[in-house]
Amino acid sequence: MASLNGTASNGSSGRGAANGGKPCLRVIPLGGLHEIGKNTCVFEYGDDLMLVDGGLAFPSDGMHGVNVVLPDTSYLRENQKRIRGMIVTHGHEDHIGGIPHHLKNFSIPVIYGPRLALSMLTGKMEEAGVMDRTVLKTVSPRDVVQIGQHFKVEFIRNTHSIADSFSLAITTPVGVVVFTGDFKFDHTPVDGEYFDIQRMAHYGEQGVLCLFSDSTNAELPGFTPPERSVFPNLDRHIGAAEGRVIVTTFASSVHRVSMILELALKHGRKVGLLGRSMLNVIAKARELGYMRCPDDLFVPIKQIRDLPDRETLLLMTGSQGEPLAALSRISRGEHPQVQVKTSDTIIFSASPIPGNTISVVNTIDRLMMLGAKVVYGKGEGIHVSGHGSQEDQKLMLALTRPKYFVPVHGEHRMLVAHSRTGQSMGIPADHTLIIDNGDVVELTPDSIRKGDPVKSGIELLDASRNGIVDARVLKERQQLADDGVITLLAVISTDGVMAAPPRVNLRGVVTTADPRRLSLWAEREITWVLENRWNQLARNTGGKAPDVDWVGVQREVELGLQRRLRRELQVDPLIICLVQPAPAGTPAYRGRADAEPDTRPAPRGRRDGGRHEGGRQSQPAPVQRQQSPAGSAAASASTTATVAAPARAAAATAAAVAAEESEHTGRTRRRRSAAAVSG
Ligand SMILES: [Zn+2]
Ligand SMILES: [Zn+2]
Secondary structure, eight states: OOOOOOOOOHHHHHHHTTTTEOOOEEEEEEEEHHHHHHHEEEETTEEEEHHHHHEOOOTTOOTTTEEEEEEEEHHHTGGGGGGEEEEEEOOOHHTTTTTHHHHHOOSSSSSEHHHHHHHHHHHHHHHOOOOOGSSEEOOTTTEEEETTTEEEEEEEEBOOOSSEEEEEEEETTTTEEEEEOSSSSOOOOOOSSOOOOOHHHHHHHHHHEEEEEEOOOTSSOOOOOOOGGGGHHHHHHHOOSSSOOEEEEEEEEEHHHHHHHHHHHHHEEEEEEHHHHHHHHHHHHHTTSOOOOGGGGGGOOOHHTSGGGGGEEESSSSSOOTTTTTHHHHHHHHOOOOOOTTOOEEEEOOOTTTHHHHHHHHHHHHHTTOOOEOOOSSSGGGOOOSSSSHHHHHHHHHOOOEEEEEEEEEEEEHHHHHHHHHHTOOOOGGGOOOOOTTEEEETTTEEEEEEEOOOOOOOEOOOOOOSSEEEHHHHHHHHHHHOOOOEEEEEEEEOOOEEEEEEEEEOOOOOOOOOOHHHHHHHHHHHHHHHTTTHEEOOOOOOSEEEEOHHHHHHHHHHHHHHHHHHOOOOOEEEEEEEEEETTTTTOHHHGGGOOOOOOOSSOOOOOOOOOOOOOOOOOOTTTSSSOOHHHTTTOOHHHHHHHHHHHHHHHHHHHHHHHHHHHHHHHHHHHHHHHOOO
């Protein structure tokens, strides 16, 4: 996954000109490189900007509460006046999933794409309420569309795991660029729509300046087997099943779903569908004629339970172990309509996308533990990839014979493997570029080079798909998940004295430190800030009380405590300091901070001139019970020794403190009681 704000912004400088001012074609992938997902590519010439695909990716571990990942589109927003249109190659989420969100942020005058992809996109755009933001135009094989002044795009039928998929031949002022999209060479396609190899060869014959080709399976030797090859294996497993058959696959694998429906019909099983995307895609694909089967093959899930198990096939989402998908919920016994039976045969007709492997195997384990027969894995021949392997990639290179070559759609090692394949076919290394998201490929009729990168990175959306999870929020969530949270309540008067002992509360923090020590440190940070930073944080505006930057005070205390915890305990919890201002003249609380030597620079003398109550201790902050047993047990000897005396004193004087506090910080006390209750 790309890092946040991966590369520096460069605006649009140098656009359309390279190599001594000669005009050039600029190709800028904003997503899809060094990853599988969020494919988004920009083509620019002169004042024209054209987009190819607008995909999304799914969050990786550590992206807490993130629902989808999109590329950073700052570059597109900055240059939106130049966007002339978009081309969609096929209907997979990593190619169309980001478009509804983009349309909320910048306008795309027209989107051309295959019928199935645009039909799926329509559903997403309706849901997002952006139907009026663009015009969708359906294309057929060999259609040529003009985008802006400088781009002519021909749609060349290819074969992939979804129906209605295209490669592109893009004619530009510097030459023809072939952009393969996702493909494999499947000579016996399930839907009878053959790869238009002739057209690809035609462009190869005329001369292709540059090939941008799918690298997903660049590490795998041989040809990717045809989709049809899984049919006999699925047939065998479904035929042998004694009870219900449950099949999971990608909803968007239209060919696979077609074959499963065909097999259900063959074996006299009615089909129940589970999962929103499964229902949506099948409805769309049947409506458009990409799947043909009788209406009465399908039975609503509530009624299918009345049929004998031997006459039932359930087709559902969850092949990637997605926590909320149907099969995952069934495996956890959380599905309202379907419970696993020991006579069930459950078929995983998909392979895990890298990153999902653990959730997939966990789902398989749970299903097996419930007693079902689970069919999964490479050896069963029940899944093939929709992406070409090395020999497919060689065939593409052979057909197009490009002058320059840029491997795309893949993680870094796949791009490297694909570039080696190119070299083995005579494309020199210096005619090949391995690029990252945000890199700019500058092409002229006789050169290829990397220009200055544009801003790239990721945008993270929460479950509503509206809220952007920015870098700071993500960091905070990671901190919460990894190290917990410490809240710190401080009472500080407007004339800069600590008026009560700070209240420290821990949630999810594992530490070997005695909780009293933490409150001692908190106290010391507050004291330090008041003694060293108050002059900068409080401005005397001539009024009764100075104008205090309370947020600044909180921030300084948080930073100080954070540094200390990192240094002394090697933990990095999220720290939230809340300051409750008290009126000027509130008597100072002088706490235990004096009882332990501070290692920070000596304060520049006392400024409060108030009562000195050294040695008197507050009651221990109510953090004890959040301490993990291990943490308490592990409290180091030196820590215990340091705090033992203050702790005893604290117990002895707790009542006195409480009584005194109630005089002048009644509100604090109430708040603490509330905190204690809520804690
Ligand atoms: Zn695809
Ligand atoms: Zn893809």
